[in-house]
Amino acid sequence: MNLGLRGQERLRLTVIYILCAVVLIWALAPIYWVAVSSISTRQQLYARPYKIWFPSEPTLESYKTIFTQGAKFRAGGFSPTAHLMSTGLRNSVIISVASAGIVTLMATGAGYAFARMQFAGKNLIFLLIMLMLPLPIWVSLIALFFIMSQLELIDTLLGLILIFVTLLLPLSVWMMTTFVRDIPSEIQDAARVDGADRWRLVYSIILPLARPGMVAVFLVAMLSTWNNFLIPLIFTRTDDSQPLTIVLTLFIGQYEVAWEDMSAAAVVTMLPPFLMALFFQRYLVRGLTMGAVK
Amino acid sequence: MGAKHVTRRIFSSDSRYVIVVLAPIVLLIALFIYYPAVDTFRTSTTNYNLRVRRPPKSVGLNNYVKLLEDDEFWEVTGRSFKVVIITLPLEMLVAFGIAMLLNQRFPGRAIVRTLTFLPWMLPGVVNGFLWGWLLNGEYGALNGFLYQLGLISEYQYWLREPEHLIFWVTVVQTWTRYAFPTIILLAGLQSIPHDLYDAAKVDGANALSGVRFITLPLLLPSFGIALVVEFIAAFQIFDVIWTLTAGGSAGGAMNPFTKTLMLYNYELVFRDLRVGLGAALSYIILLMSLAVGVIFVMRVYNQGVQEA
Numbered sequence: 001m002n003l004g005l006r007g008q009e010r011l012r013l014t015v016i017y018i019l020c021a022v023v024l025i026w027a028l029a030p031i032y033w034v035a036v037s038s039i040s041t042r043q044q045l046y047a048r049p050y051k052i053w054f055p056s057e058p059t060l061e062s063y064k065t066i067f068t069q070g071a072k073f074r075a076g077g078f079s080p081t082a083h084l085m086s087t088g089l090r091n092s093v094i095i096s097v098a099s100a101g102i103v104t105l106m107a108t109g110a111g112y113a114f115a116r117m118q119f120a121g122k123n124l125i126f127l128l129i130m131l132m133l134p135l136p137i138w139v140s141l142i143a144l145f146f147i148m149s150q151l152e153l154i155d156t157l158l159g160l161i162l163i164f165v166t167l168l169l170p171l172s173v174w175m176m177t178t179f180v181r182d183i184p185s186e187i188q189d190a191a192r193v194d195g196a197d198r199w200r201l202v203y204s205i206i207l208p209l210a211r212p213g214m215v216a217v218f219l220v221a222m223l224s225t226w227n228n229f230l231i232p233l234i235f236t237r238t239d240d241s242q243p244l245t246i247v248l249t250l251f252i253g254q255y256e257v258a259w260e261d262m263s264a265a266a267v268v269t270m271l272p273p274f275l276m277a278l279f280f281q282r283y284l285v286r287g288l289t290m291g292a293v294k
Numbered sequence: 295m296g297a298k299h300v301t302r303r304i305f306s307s308d309s310r311y312v313i314v315v316l317a318p319i320v321l322l323i324a325l326f327i328y329y330p331a332v333d334t335f336r337t338s339t340t341n342y343n344l345r346v347r348r349p350p351k352s353v354g355l356n357n358y359v360k361l362l363e364d365d366e367f368w369e370v371t372g373r374s375f376k377v378v379i380i381t382l383p384l385e386m387l388v389a390f391g392i393a394m395l396l397n398q399r400f401p402g403r404a405i406v407r408t409l410t411f412l413p414w415m416l417p418g419v420v421n422g423f424l425w426g427w428l429l430n431g432e433y434g435a436l437n438g439f440l441y442q443l444g445l446i447s448e449y450q451y452w453l454r455e456p457e458h459l460i461f462w463v464t465v466v467q468t469w470t471r472y473a474f475p476t477i478i479l480l481a482g483l484q485s486i487p488h489d490l491y492d493a494a495k496v497d498g499a500n501a502l503s504g505v506r507f508i509t510l511p512l513l514l515p516s517f518g519i520a521l522v523v524e525f526i527a528a529f530q531i532f533d534v535i536w537t538l539t540a541g542g543s544a545g546g547a548m549n550p551f552t553k554t555l556m557l558y559n560y561e562l563v564f565r566d567l568r569v570g571l572g573a574a575l576s577y578i579i580l581l582m583s584l585a586v587g588v589i590f591v592m593r594v595y596n597q598g599v600q601e602a
Contacts, residue, residue: 016398020406023410026469027412029435030425031413033424033435034423034424048437049448051442109314109315110316110319113312117311125316129319132323134587135580139331139580140327140328141576142330142334142337142563142569142572143330143573162322199311227415227416227417227418229417229419229532230533245533248419248420249536249537252426262427266420270416277408285411
């Protein structure tokens with residue numbers, strides 16, 4: 001068979017797009033189905049053996065239910081805590097934005113020190129921060145739990161934020177150190193000659209130039225905090241501080257909730273990471289593959 | 295005097311900067327990471343148990359011995375390695391295939407790439423839930439899909455047989471994580487010079503032998519990095535299992551058939567309240583991941599040295 005050059009190219013593209021379709025079905029089908037489940041009526045959702053792949057009358061009823069009445073039990077009635085979703089959303093937002101903001105500032109200041117200054121103990125401190133990366137977290141968690149109880153920080157947003165900031169430090173400091181190192185030092189030297197001290201220098205020279213780096217650090221920190229489950233599982237008890245990842249598992253485990261409501265809760269829980277991954281993926285990939293890709 | 299004065303001023307402002315910037319960091323990691331790590335080790339040598347009203351007593355290395363003599367410990371450890379051993383090849387296969395595809399030039403590649411990497415960025419507990427719902431025996435979408443294609447004649451309870459559970463756990467872990475190795479391999483692929491393939495073509499090699507003799511060998515360092523990171527991820531699997539099969543929020547029984555090391559550790563400390571024993575387990579886990587990590591890193595390093 002002799003295909004022309006254009007025919008060959010067309011064949012190549014056809015094969016590629018078929019493969020792309022397979023890959024996208026694998027990647028997106030579970031997400032699609034949970035989204036569809038969350039806007040289906042119960043009757044259509046539970047149809048069998050033929051599933052209804054898109055509801056004939058999409059409805060936002062499940063979202064309304066989980067935010068106003070709490071999750072529906074499958075047996076009828078509602079979970080006792082009607083506001084669990086809204087407190088969860090509030091807690092998730094506060095924890096992830098605050099942790100990401102604080103760690104970005106701390107990492108920027110430290111990144112400058114590690115990249116551009118000489119001081120006693122520099123290598124030791126850097127090593128101590130970076131050694132956290134391969135350390136399995138359980139080793140610290142057990143005793144940390146008792147420390148947090150003594151500080152009365154269990155089940156508080158402040159406690160969670162402090163832990164998250166600490167856990168985010170190694171990657172964030174590493175990222176910022178690299179970013180600051182990549183800023184041409186001539187600009188900074190010029191400012192030094194003009195007599196600017198370190199604070200002025202960082203504030204007026206480094207901050208503007210390192211902004212893409214800071215955005216990457218912030219986004220990675222926010223994503224990891226939002227998605228985290230283990231830390232709030234151990235350090236929260238009530239809706240005072242439980243974020244959405246915990247609320248979702250409470251729905252799944254404790255209350256035997258209807259699937260359409262759980263799906264809506266899952267969609268709410270994954271929506272911010274989903275949107276971040278769609279719109280800021282470049283930044284996130286850069287941060288999350290730090291060190292593995294040059 | 296002028297010059298000296300200026301020097302001292304800069305020096306002192308410099309050290310003030312370093313102290314203000316680094317003191318909180320050092321304080322946080324000392325108080326929240328390193329002190330607790332040491333304290334956990336101390337706890338691991340006591341019989342600390344919150345269920346028993348007695349002051350904890352030092353028991354030496356008894357907890358370690360107790361664990362190593364316990365059948366459940368070996369069962370759980372075996373399960374964790376099983377998860378790793380099934381997940382890693384599965385993940386690398388998926389990642390290699392997708393990386394090869396995304397390494398092609400075609401219109402729309404950027405958007406396909408973005409969508410392909412989505413699952414990686416979602417919360418693990420959500421991913422476990424998504425798949426649990428997909429695989430549901432009564433109303434699950436997988437059943438509906440296969441039924442409509444005529445591939446099954448009645449709905450299957452995918453998550454019922456204990457021996458199937460671990461397989462599904464690895465599938466969901468693969469779905470959650472494959473983006474990372476894909477990105478690493480893709481970066482590796484893009485660094486392979488095109489002339490190599492052209493040269494091979496002149497020598498009469500076909501596409502398949504190009505992959506076999508050029509692509510795969512040159513990708514070895516990328517595979518090495520991906521394997522190390524994915525080993526750690528699979529070894530420390532927790533969130534995904536929690537919502538897929540563990541079936542227990544606070545107080546509920548934990549599914550024994552998908553209990554891996556991290557879940558076992560959680561159970562020992564926060565459900566059974568056997569703190570001393572749990573602390574010992576966390577140190578055994580540390581040693582295991584260090585050992586495997588070091589072996590992997592040495593391998594990769596040696597490979598790199600040989601290549602260079």
